[in-house]
Amino acid sequence: MAKNNLIGGSIWDEYSQKVQDRMNHPKFMGEFNEEDAKNRDAKLIVADFGAESCGDAVRLFWLVDEKTDTIIDARFKSFGCGTAIASSDTMAELCIGKKVDEAVKITNLDVEFAMRDEPNTPAVPPQKMHCSVMAYDVIKQAAATYKGVSPEDFEEQIIVCECARISLGTIKEVIKLNDLHSVEEITQYTKAGAFCKSCIKPGGHEAREHYLVDILAQTRAEMDKERLKNSTKDDVAFDEMTMVGQLKAVEAVLDAEIRPMLQGDGGDMEVIDLQKAEGGAIDIYIRYLGACSGCSSGSGATLYAIESILQEELSPNIRVMPV
Numbered sequence: 001m002a003k004n005n006l007i008g009g010s011i012w013d014e015y016s017q018k019v020q021d022r023m024n025h026p027k028f029m030g031e032f033n034e035e036d037a038k039n040r041d042a043k044l045i046v047a048d049f050g051a052e053s054c055g056d057a058v059r060l061f062w063l064v065d066e067k068t069d070t071i072i073d074a075r076f077k078s079f080g081c082g083t084a085i086a087s088s089d090t091m092a093e094l095c096i097g098k099k100v101d102e103a104v105k106i107t108n109l110d111v112e113f114a115m116r117d118e119p120n121t122p123a124v125p126p127q128k129m130h131c132s133v134m135a136y137d138v139i140k141q142a143a144a145t146y147k148g149v150s151p152e153d154f155e156e157q158i159i160v161c162e163c164a165r166i167s168l169g170t171i172k173e174v175i176k177l178n179d180l181h182s183v184e185e186i187t188q189y190t191k192a193g194a195f196c197k198s199c200i201k202p203g204g205h206e207a208r209e210h211y212l213v214d215i216l217a218q219t220r221a222e223m224d225k226e227r228l229k230n231s232t233k234d235d236v237a238f239d240e241m242t243m244v245g246q247l248k249a250v251e252a253v254l255d256a257e258i259r260p261m262l263q264g265d266g267g268d269m270e271v272i273d274l275q276k277a278e279g280g281a282i283d284i285y286i287r288y289l290g291a292c293s294g295c296s297s298g299s300g301a302t303l304y305a306i307e308s309i310l311q312e313e314l315s316p317n318i319r320v321m322p323v
Helices: 017-024 036-041 084-097 109-114 126-132 137-147 166-179 183-190 212-234 243-263 301-313
Strands: 043-051 055-065 068-078 159-161 265-275 281-291 316-322
Touching: 017 084, 036 043, 036 137, 036 281, 043 137, 043 166, 055 137, 068 084, 084 109, 084 137, 109 137, 137 301, 159 166, 166 183, 183 243, 212 243, 243 265, 243 301, 301 316
Parallel strands: 281 316
Antiparallel strands: 043 055, 055 068, 265 281
């Protein structure tokens, strides 16, 4: 039967050739036992991660040279779809030849990127991306088993989605790498927010320190600011832009660096007007909103911080005027 009949041509075409090859012919599927380890003078490490009930689970086998802490070989067993098999196969290959402390730095994004045919084209369709996000956790489990410590000892990042164990750094990197614009896309690519949904926005059954809606807004603002910098680096200076261009530049900096600070305290701000004044000054008129309106620091420390950031990022000629 043709692959188009099995999967659907449009979806199949979204898989990289590397993924298709590993789906059909995985190189590192299998297992090791104690006899294999003894024959190769190595220590056998077996680690599990995932939930077989939902089809996403992987078992990782390492043979580790204890004299050098080097992973001399790796195999896997995967309980899941073709994407899970391909990503697990890639993960096992990436581990081989690395010291344990090096392998634990392999991320889910490293695995996905290694499966790409082209650097800027995702290896799998968005709706299957969650099937390739088990690498980091199972490697961490294997390293913890080898060293006799807790997997949490390797946790260096803030976990946003406890259900899928997706970190803040991973979510931000996925947003930037794939130019995501919605929480739904984040969930498709990472599985964050797919289960209890507490991490999506405030008001869920469990309060969180970070929410996907806020992470998306902040990351998009950072991306806009970076694009602005790149577009103006070899172009016109801020002082020479049109008023529309200046307003866009100001808003990008506000979104990236100032509004998150104000919103964290229940406030906000808006730009009312922008005018060119005598002596080359550029006056930006703002209005404080929420908790910031009427706050005494609005004409003191907060105002100074806003003005300083805009001057540093855009032009020393900027003056900020609260109204």
